[in-house]
Amino acid sequence: MxxxxxxxxxxxxxxxxxxxxxxxxxxxxxxxxxxMSSLLGPTHGLPATARSRPLLEPTRWFSSPAPVVEAxxxxxxxxxxxxADKGWTILAEAESDWRSHAAAVAQSIRLIKKxxxxxxxxxxxxxxxxxxxxxxxxxxxxxxxxVSREQGELMGKIKSVNQFEQQLMEHIDMLRLAREExxxxxxxxxxxxxxxxxRDAKEKELNALLSGxxxxxxxxIEVQAGAGGVESMDWAAMVMNMYRSWAQRRGxxxxxxxxxxxxxxxIKRATIKVDGEYAFxxxxxxxxxxxLVRISPFDSxxxxxxxxxxxxxIPILGEASSRYQINESDLRxxxxxxxxxGGQHANTTESAVRIVHIPTGTTATCQNERSQHxxxxxxxxxxxxxxxQLEITRQAQMNAEHTQSLSEISWGxxxxxxxxxxxxxxxxxxxxxxxxxxxxxxxxDLDDFILSFLSLSLDKVDESV
Amino acid sequence: MLSLSARPILSAFLPKPxxxxxxxxxxxxxSSASASALTPPTPRTTTPDPPxxxxxTPLFLRPPTHPVPEASLAAFRRRAAALVxxxxxxxxxxxxxxxxxxxxxxxxxxxxxxxxxxxxPLDELEALxxxxxxxxxxxxxxxxxxxxxxxxxxxxxxxxxPRPETETVVDMVAAVEGFQDGWWADLGTGSGxxxxxxxxxxxxGGRVFATDVSEVAVEVARLNVQRYxxxxxxxxRRGSWFEPLEDVKGKLMGVISNxxxxxxxDLPGLQPEVGWHxxxxxxxxxxxxxxxxxxxxxxxxxxxxxxxxxVFETNGNKQSEFLVDFIxxxxxxxxxxxxxxxxxxxxxxxxxxxxx
Ligand SMILES: C[S@@+](CC[C@H](N)C(=O)[O-])C[C@H]1O[C@@H](n2cnc3c(N)ncnc32)[C@H](O)[C@@H]1O
Numbered sequence: 004m005x006x007x008x009x010x011x012x013x014x015x016x017x018x019x020x021x022x023x024x025x026x027x028x029x030x031x032x033x034x035x036x037x038x039m040s041s042l043l044g045p046t047h048g049l050p051a052t053a054r055s056r057p058l059l060e061p062t063r064w065f066s067s068p069a070p071v072v073e074a075x076x077x078x079x080x081x082x083x084x085x086x087a088d089k090g091w092t093i094l095a096e097a098e099s100d101w102r103s104h105a106a107a108v109a110q111s112i113r114l115i116k117k118x119x120x121x122x123x124x125x126x127x128x129x130x131x132x133x134x135x136x137x138x139x140x141x142x143x144x145x146x147x148x149x150v151s152r153e154q155g156e157l158m159g160k161i162k163s164v165n166q167f168e169q170q171l172m173e174h175i176d177m178l179r180l181a182r183e184e185x186x187x188x189x190x191x192x193x194x195x196x197x198x199x200x201x202r203d204a205k206e207k208e209l210n211a212l213l214s215g216x217x218x219x220x221x222x223x224i225e226v227q228a229g230a231g232g233v234e235s236m237d238w239a240a241m242v243m244n245m246y247r248s249w250a251q252r253r254g255x256x257x258x259x260x261x262x263x264x265x266x267x268x269x270i271k272r273a274t275i276k277v278d279g280e281y282a283f284x285x286x287x288x289x290x291x292x293x294x295l296v297r298i299s300p301f302d303s304x305x306x307x308x309x310x311x312x313x314x315x316x317i318p319i320l321g322e323a324s325s326r327y328q329i330n331e332s333d334l335r336x337x338x339x340x341x342x343x344x345g346g347q348h349a350n351t352t353e354s355a356v357r358i359v360h361i362p363t364g365t366t367a368t369c370q371n372e373r374s375q376h377x378x379x380x381x382x383x384x385x386x387x388x389x390x391x392q393l394e395i396t397r398q399a400q401m402n403a404e405h406t407q408s409l410s411e412i413s414w415g416x417x418x419x420x421x422x423x424x425x426x427x428x429x430x431x432x433x434x435x436x437x438x439x440x441x442x443x444x445x446x447x448d449l450d451d452f453i454l455s456f457l458s459l460s461l462d463k464v465d466e467s468v
Numbered sequence: 469m470l471s472l473s474a475r476p477i478l479s480a481f482l483p484k485p486x487x488x489x490x491x492x493x494x495x496x497x498x499s500s501a502s503a504s505a506l507t508p509p510t511p512r513t514t515t516p517d518p519p520x521x522x523x524x525t526p527l528f529l530r531p532p533t534h535p536v537p538e539a540s541l542a543a544f545r546r547r548a549a550a551l552v553x554x555x556x557x558x559x560x561x562x563x564x565x566x567x568x569x570x571x572x573x574x575x576x577x578x579x580x581x582x583x584x585x586x587x588x589p590l591d592e593l594e595a596l597x598x599x600x601x602x603x604x605x606x607x608x609x610x611x612x613x614x615x616x617x618x619x620x621x622x623x624x625x626x627x628x629x630p631r632p633e634t635e636t637v638v639d640m641v642a643a644v645e646g647f648q649d650g651w652w653a654d655l656g657t658g659s660g661x662x663x664x665x666x667x668x669x670x671x672x673g674g675r676v677f678a679t680d681v682s683e684v685a686v687e688v689a690r691l692n693v694q695r696y697x698x699x700x701x702x703x704x705r706r707g708s709w710f711e712p713l714e715d716v717k718g719k720l721m722g723v724i725s726n727x728x729x730x731x732x733x734d735l736p737g738l739q740p741e742v743g744w745h746x747x748x749x750x751x752x753x754x755x756x757x758x759x760x761x762x763x764x765x766x767x768x769x770x771x772x773x774x775x776x777x778x779v780f781e782t783n784g785n786k787q788s789e790f791l792v793d794f795i796x797x798x799x800x801x802x803x804x805x806x807x808x809x810x811x812x813x814x815x816x817x818x819x820x821x822x823x824x
Binding site for chain 1: 554555557558561562565606607608615616617618628629631632633634635726728729730734738739741742746750751781782783784811812813815817
């Protein structure tokens with residue numbers, strides 16, 4: 004009985020505090036999510052201030068020992084871990100179910116912690132706090148600066164995660180309070196805030212997963228039709244469209260580099276360039292063979308067909324030192340030839356260019372641009388990336404991250420199955436993640452597949468550490 | 469000496485006040501458009517080139533003043549695509565490029581619902597597209613340009629569309645020692661493609677004299693020279709081959725020419741895009757196709773300075789072999805290092821050499 008009273012009063016204080024601070028509680032609730040904005044993944048975790056401090060900054064950032072980090076709790080003692088362990092069903096985002104939202108956010112936070120190596124992080128910051136307390140620390144200012152900066156970074160991360168957890172707990176408390184008080188308006192607002200948090204958490208989670216060396220770069224995505232003629236070529240075109248819309252949804256710029264159309268429909272093979280931050284980090288999850296089962300639109304007998312398409316993803320490295328040095332004299336450049344007498348006899352807008360790197364046998368083709376000049380430049384960029392990739396593979400054979408070129412992808416390496424008939428399902432064979440709406444997936448709704456694959460890879464890395 | 473004529477360069481491209489007959493073109497003909505784009509040529513009986521009612525300003529250079537709602541544009545795209553089979557990917561590419569060239573670049577952050585601004589009314593685009601797929605009018609005349617080397621060369625009916633093979637000529641010039649500061653002649657400049665590309669590589673002392681007998685060619689070449697801002701490097705002169713170059717005789721570091729070289733008898737069998745639509749003046753090389761090439765050879769030694777370079781494009785193996793043999797035999801004392809050079813299809817496409 005007593006605890007119940009405390010519960011109510013704590014929440015009431017919270018509530019009145021909130022209402023007195025801002026005349027529009029919605030607004031306040033909606034802005035909560037920003038706390039973690041500087042936290043993870045893409046910026047590689049360094050809080051901006053820590054990065055810009057000069058090395059010898061004499062200010063001691065932390066004069067007290069590292070705070071004992073208590074996991075934030077709701078008034079009745081729920082924590083992120085306990086929520087995640089409850090196994091509440093996670094429903095679609097549109098469903099107004101606070102448990103579902105809370106479970107989704109809790110899972111994201113857990114994953115983010117895993118990516119940050121949370122336990123190690125806490126341990127490390129405790130150690131650093133001890134070092135920072137040593138009276139003779141600043142006698143070696145370089146060392147002191149380093150320690151102080153590292154501690155700053157760690158605390159920044161810890162604080163952001165804790166704030167995010169804290170927010171979750173507050174929203175949960177608020178929502179339950181609103182229910183008890185029958186305050187519909189507040190309930191709706193809290194629910195919306197939870198849903199917002201969920202989206203935010205998912206994005207951060209995704210970003211947290213992108214920590215590979217090349218993840219930040221743009222990439223080429225290549226799709227090749229498997230055996231089976233028009234069926235597979237049509238499938239390959241569907242797969243390529245899926246990536247184009249996925250990339251456009253994510254705000255990436257897509258350029259077609261090469262497209263070899265099938266005789267009747269679809270494509271034999273195509274390459275697109277996906278421009279934008281972390282394109283490779285996301286798209287690398289798609290490497291492998293994609294399988295389609297459907298009643299063929301090309302079969303008058305209406306039989307069921309299985310088709311395959313292989314997908315390769317290659318990062319486009321920046322001006323990094325690891326770039327492969329191409330020797331001009333190692334190149335054979337083949338241009339489109341009409342086959343006829345050429346010259347003044349012929350009119351053509353065909354300007355495909357194929358470049359062969361003789362020592363490695365690597366080739367690249369571009370036919371999408373309007374001049375041979377441009378096609379040559381595009382093909383060179385593709386070739387450079389292919390050779391970079393070879394180089395990366397050579398340098399780090401052990402690296403689990405090594406991506407495969409189309410020629411290396413064996414048709415046995417199936418990663419995902421798309422079934423349109425007799426039932427409807429898309430299932431990832433690596434993660435067992437599945438959805439029952441193939442259309443939305445084929446329209447580019449791939450993030451959940453990518454996310455689950457990236458989390459799984461993270462688990463694996465964790466295990467091997 | 470290098471001053472350009474004061475004639476307004478664009479004047480030749482201004483539309484003539486003639487009634488438009490576009491709707492006539494839109495009326496379907498008996499044979500389907502897609503079939504005629506893909507079936508062997510049949511002699512053409514209608515539509516003279518250039519059509520009197522066409523706006524001679526290259527489409528891609530016209531102002532984008534025609535607002536068109538997204539839906540109408542999408543409908544046009546569908547109609548136009550339906551005219552060509554999937555087995556003709558180049559025509560689908562052309563459609564994409566046509567729309568790209570006909571549209572004003574959307575300003576970033578523009579309202580996606582705002583109407584598109586086109587450089588021609590939609591019915592005119594439709595007529596242009598029909599003439600391309602049905603009458604085999606070259607795509608480059610439709611949009612008014614050819615992407616050639618790193619240039620977008622303006623072209624229009626009456627001037628030869630520069631060929632990809634010819635790009636190599638410019639690379640050969642760049643390989644000549646000290647080319648940057650020499651005086652060059654591009655004889656039969658057509659659109660001016662070679663002249664502009666060479667001019668862009670030249671140093672402060674370098675010049676290109678570009679000649680052509682065709683009035684249209686001279687106008688289009690002027691436009692291209694102006695578009696690339698090389699007016700102070702390229703002087704265009706109207707006249708036959710060496711005739712307009714009396715004053716620079718013996719001072720040229722190089723002579724470049726891609727003269728008409730197709731044997732007259734071969735003209736009727738040409739690909740429709742070429743035979744029906746490109747100017748005979750730019751293609752017809754006389755009985756063996758060698759009339760102009762031989763004339764150019766004759767004038768070479770007095771035009772070039774000692775050590776000067778020349779390169780001609782030819783009809784291929786037979787002509788090149790003949791010319792190499794002819795020059796080295798007839799003028800062995802005047803020229804050296806005369807040789808045939810392959811194009812990217814391994815055809816002996818060029819003859820080059822040096823004056824002693
Ligand atoms: C094959 S086109 C070459 C055009 C351009 N140089 C190119 O490579 O795209 C030949 C050009 O020679 C021009 N021509 C024909 N007879 C000529 C003559 N007697 N004197 C000068 N130019 C002539 C034609 O007008 C045409 O522009």
